[in-house]
Amino acid sequence: MKHNDKKLGLASVVSISVGLIVAISCLVSLGQGAGEVGVVFIGAMVIACLLNMTTVASLSELNALMPNTTGGLAQYTLAGMGPFPTLISMVGGYLICNMLSTGVEASIFSYAMADTFPLPIPSIGYTLIVTVLITIANLYGVDMFAKIQDWVAFLLLGSMLGLGLLGMLRLGTGTVVEQPYAMASEPGSVISMTAVAFWLFIGAEYVIPVSKDVRNAKRNVPLGMMIGLAVLCVVQSIMIFGFHNYTPWSELAVSAAPHLLYGENLLGSTGKIWMTLVGALAVISTQNSTVNGLANICQGMAKMNMMPRVFAKTNKHDVPYVGVVFVSVVIFGFAAFSDGSSEAISFLILVGSVFWMISYILANMDVLILRRKLPKAPRSFKVPLGPCFPLIGIAGTVYMILNISTDPVERNMIWILTAITFAVLAVYSFFWIKYKMKMPVFKSVPMEKVLAMENDMFYTIRKRRGLWR
Amino acid sequence: MSLSKIEIVTGMSKFTGLKTALSKAGVRGMTVLQVLGCGVEKGTKEYEVDENYEMELLPKQQINIVVETEKVDKIIELIKQELYTGHIGDGKIFVYELSNVVRVRTGDEGIDAL
Numbered sequence: 365m366k367h368n369d370k371k372l373g374l375a376s377v378v379s380i381s382v383g384l385i386v387a388i389s390c391l392v393s394l395g396q397g398a399g400e401v402g403v404v405f406i407g408a409m410v411i412a413c414l415l416n417m418t419t420v421a422s423l424s425e426l427n428a429l430m431p432n433t434t435g436g437l438a439q440y441t442l443a444g445m446g447p448f449p450t451l452i453s454m455v456g457g458y459l460i461c462n463m464l465s466t467g468v469e470a471s472i473f474s475y476a477m478a479d480t481f482p483l484p485i486p487s488i489g490y491t492l493i494v495t496v497l498i499t500i501a502n503l504y505g506v507d508m509f510a511k512i513q514d515w516v517a518f519l520l521l522g523s524m525l526g527l528g529l530l531g532m533l534r535l536g537t538g539t540v541v542e543q544p545y546a547m548a549s550e551p552g553s554v555i556s557m558t559a560v561a562f563w564l565f566i567g568a569e570y571v572i573p574v575s576k577d578v579r580n581a582k583r584n585v586p587l588g589m590m591i592g593l594a595v596l597c598v599v600q601s602i603m604i605f606g607f608h609n610y611t612p613w614s615e616l617a618v619s620a621a622p623h624l625l626y627g628e629n630l631l632g633s634t635g636k637i638w639m640t641l642v643g644a645l646a647v648i649s650t651q652n653s654t655v656n657g658l659a660n661i662c663q664g665m666a667k668m669n670m671m672p673r674v675f676a677k678t679n680k681h682d683v684p685y686v687g688v689v690f691v692s693v694v695i696f697g698f699a700a701f702s703d704g705s706s707e708a709i710s711f712l713i714l715v716g717s718v719f720w721m722i723s724y725i726l727a728n729m730d731v732l733i734l735r736r737k738l739p740k741a742p743r744s745f746k747v748p749l750g751p752c753f754p755l756i757g758i759a760g761t762v763y764m765i766l767n768i769s770t771d772p773v774e775r776n777m778i779w780i781l782t783a784i785t786f787a788v789l790a791v792y793s794f795f796w797i798k799y800k801m802k803m804p805v806f807k808s809v810p811m812e813k814v815l816a817m818e819n820d821m822f823y824t825i826r827k828r829r830g831l832w833r
Numbered sequence: 834m835s836l837s838k839i840e841i842v843t844g845m846s847k848f849t850g851l852k853t854a855l856s857k858a859g860v861r862g863m864t865v866l867q868v869l870g871c872g873v874e875k876g877t878k879e880y881e882v883d884e885n886y887e888m889e890l891l892p893k894q895q896i897n898i899v900v901e902t903e904k905v906d907k908i909i910e911l912i913k914q915e916l917y918t919g920h921i922g923d924g925k926i927f928v929y930e931l932s933n934v935v936r937v938r939t940g941d942e943g944i945d946a947l
Contacts, residue, residue, distance in 0.1 A: 430919050582914075742913040815919045816879035825882060 372578045376510045377571050377588025379517035382596055383653035384567035386520055388472050388623075388643045389465070395622020397560040398604045399613045402547035405561065406601045407554045412561035413597040415764075416568065417590060418757035419724045421747045422731045423569050424586035428745040429734060430815060431581065435664025436572035437723070442668065443811040444730030447803055451670055451793040453723035456785060458661055461716025463691060466654040467698020468713060470495070473647035474699065476624075480640040491699045494648060499692040502655050505681035506577045509656045513649065520645040523638065524599050527630065531606020536630035540609055547613050559767035564600060566720070568592055569727075570653050573660035582744035606630065651695060659687030668817045669801045669832050676820075711778070714768055718782045724761045728754040738811065800833045834944045835902040836931040839909065842870060842895050843916050843924030854915045855898065858908060861947055864897040872925065879921040893924075899934060899947060 372380075398405045426440040433439040437458065441450040470491040478487035501508050530536050548554065568589045571578075575585045603626075607616055610629040616622045627639030663684035666676035679685045731747065731754045747753045769775040797805045816822050826832040841851070848865065855863065869890035876889030900908055909926055916923050936946035 432918065741919070742910075742917040744914055744917075811919060812879065812921050816921070819880045821878075822880035825880060829882065831882065 371507045372510050372574060372584075374584045374588050374591075376514055377578055377584050378592045378595065379514045380510070380574060380653060381568040381571045381589045381592030382517050382521065383513050383649045384462075384570045384657070385565060385592075385596060386524075386646045387465075387469050387650045388476075388646055389469065390564055391623040391643065391646065392621065393560055393563050394600055394603065395607065395611075395616045395619065395626065397557055397564075398607050399615070399617030399619070399622060400547065400560075401553055401557055402545055402613055403604050403608055404546045404548060404554050405557055406604055408557035408561040409564060409597055409600060411555070411558045413565050413593050415558070415562065415757065415760040416565040417593055418747075418753045418760070419727060420568050420589045420593065421586065421745075422728045422754050422757060423572055424589065424745045425731050425743055425747050426727065426734070427572055427575055427585055428582060428743045429738070429741060430811060432576040432818070433664060433815065434573075434576070434667055434818060435661035436575060437569065437727070438661060438665050438668065438670065439814050439817075440730045440734075441723070441726050442809050443814045444733040444808060445726065446806050446808040447670070447797045447801060448790075448793055448805050449726055451796060452786065452789045453719060453726055454661065454665060454670070455793075456716060456719030456789050457723035458720065459658060461713065461720045462654050462658060463694045464698055464716055465713045466651055467695045468702050469647050469650055470695060470699035471702045473644060476621075476640050476643055480637055488700050491696060494651065495692050495696045495699075498648065498652050498655055499688060502652070502659070502688045502692075503679065503681065503683055503685055505683055506574060506656070509652060510574075512652055516645050516649045516652065520642060520649055521595065521599055523642045523645070524603060527627065527635070527638065527642070528599060528602035528604075528606045531608075531610050531626070531630050532602055534609050536610055536635070537632055538610055538629045538635075541612055541629075543608065543613060545608060556767070559764055559770075562764045565593055565596065567653075570657040573657045573664075586745050654695065655688055655691050658691045659684045662687035662690070667820070667823060668814070669823060669826075670796070673823065676823075711774075712781075714774075714778050715781045715785055718765055718768065718778065719785070721761050721765050725758050728757040728761075733808075734811070802832060836899055836934060836943065836947075837902045837905050838929045838931045839898050839900065839905065839912070840895060840927040840929070841898075841912060841916075841924060842868070842893050842927075844922050845892055845894055847916055847924070848894055848896070851896065851912065851915050854911055855908070858911050860898050860900060860908065862898070866895045866897075868893050868895045872922075874921055891922075899931060901944060901947075902930070 397408065401408070423437070423440075427436060430436075430439055430443065438450050438454045441453060471488075473494070474487040474489070474491040477490040483489075498512075501512055534540055571585055571589055575581045578584050607626055611622070611626045615625060619625045623643065624636055624639050627635035629635070631638065662671055662675040663678075665671040666673055675684060675687050675690070677684065677686055732751055768778055794805055797803055803809070823832065843851070852863070870893050871888050871890055875885040875887070876891050877883075877885045898908075905928060909928070912926055933942055934946040935942050
């Protein structure tokens with residue numbers, strides 16, 4: 365791609381980096397987390413934000429070492445650790461987990477819209493409309509995706525900031541609540557809340573799949589992701605001060621939709637409608653990012669023969685259209701399916717999230733491994749202080765996995781189901797790598813070979829000679 | 834002040850970006866040649882399965898610049914960052930010590946001739 369063809373600037377990188385993070389579940393976690401410990405939840409948020417920044421920094425270094433790869437994330441682990449962990453983490457952590465979670469988000473969105481704006485259509489109709497529009501827009505290319513993302517992220521963050529400032533400065537029309545700022549003072553209770561706060565910042569790496577379309581990617585990709593996380597941390601902190609002034613902590617902690625409760629307490633029915641629209645924007649943003657990101661990841665994996673070749677096909681706008689349609693259909697399917705059983709799906713999301721977090725751990729490990737393999741390769745971005753930050757990222761993410769649920773019974777169930785899912789994915793991955801890719805299962809692939817897979821001829825020649833099935 | 838010659842052999846598509854980066858770094862003057870050559874892969878394309886038996890020469894460009902020796906490390910780092918893609922064929926950089934440079938028009942020598 366020529367330099368001039370690159371369409372996305374720093375603003376787009378920031379909007380994409382916040383795109384997947386801000387979801388309705390994120391607004392719920394924000395309200396419930398603040399309800400538990402008060403404004404000191406901001407401390408937990410800062411720790412979680414910094415932890416996510418370590419992973420984002422590691423991914424930026426990997427992107428600098430292996431620039432312009434399609435999808436990005438799968439290639440790093442393939443070069444660092446081989447096809448087996450790559451396939452498990454990408455299928456479990458990204459494809460299944462994110463399509464499930466976005467489907468549930470879309471389902472929650474449909475209920476909220478039907479409740480606030482009742483139309484004579486089934487509630488799932490709202491999801492169908494959004495899904496069709498996002499699919500069509502994404503089929504028109506990365507610039508259309510980015511335009512939508514820019515506007516949605518601007519309106520989303522602007523609304524969250526506006527609602528937060530109105531509450532913080534006590535400018536709402538509702539009754540101001542007098543309550544203590546902090547509901548917990550000991551550091552232990554704040555640190556334990558980082559497991560909740562972690563979800564408020566997960567997903568900034570969805571910039572990586574579009575990094576080949578970013579102008580001055582060496583600077584803008586790491587900078588944009590860092591700015592996105594920092595902006596989110598500030599905006600959400602302001603909202604917590606707003607919560608303090610208008611919503612009793614005890615009600616926030618137990619509410620199923622604390623953001624709507626805050627909106628109503630702040631500005632009455634206008635606030636509730638505004639907050640519903642914030643939720644709608646969050647879903648559009650999440651779905652848009654997921655469709656684009658996962659379609660690119662599928663395309664990259666297809667180039668490496670990790671998925672059926674059809675996912676690598678592109679239309680005249682250079683969009684992997686099979687992936688776009690596939691991801692959209694699956695998201696809609698999960699949204700329709702989770703209508704009556706969202707608790708079961710939410711549980712499955714937590715299982716998928718373990719794989720997502722494992723892929724974060726793998727990214728940090730990839731950095732350390734590739735530094736050892738290629739110590740002198742030029743990196744336009746390198747995580748400072750040697751192995752310190754990747755190791756902190758690994759330790760912190762392990763802590764998040766160990767504290768994925770506060771309920772010990774649910775936690776054990778998550779781990780058991782994770783182990784079963786791992787076993788199933790391991791069998792699938794083993795046979796796929798052994799018989800479809802015909803590669804050593806546990807051996808890493810040299811970086812130059814991984815990068816060569818970007819060329820369509822790599823697949824064609826191996827297919828023709830029977831080296832790949 | 835001693836001088837060094839930096840010779841860069843790289844693919845044809847990377848010249849514009851490299852020229853801009855070197856200009857920004859204060860390099861004054863360069864010589865560019867279109868050449869044929871190959872490296873340790875004997876000209877084998879990166880997607881091929883087997884390595885070429887015999888060397889196949891590929892079109893490349895050779896960029897020659899002369900700089901103060903003390904600036905060599907900085908310039909090389911800049912060139913590496915600019916040319917790097919991670920793919921086979923990013924190129925090679927050769928550095929030579931230079932005994933003198935003479936500007937014919939003025940008779941200046943050494944650093945004054947750059």
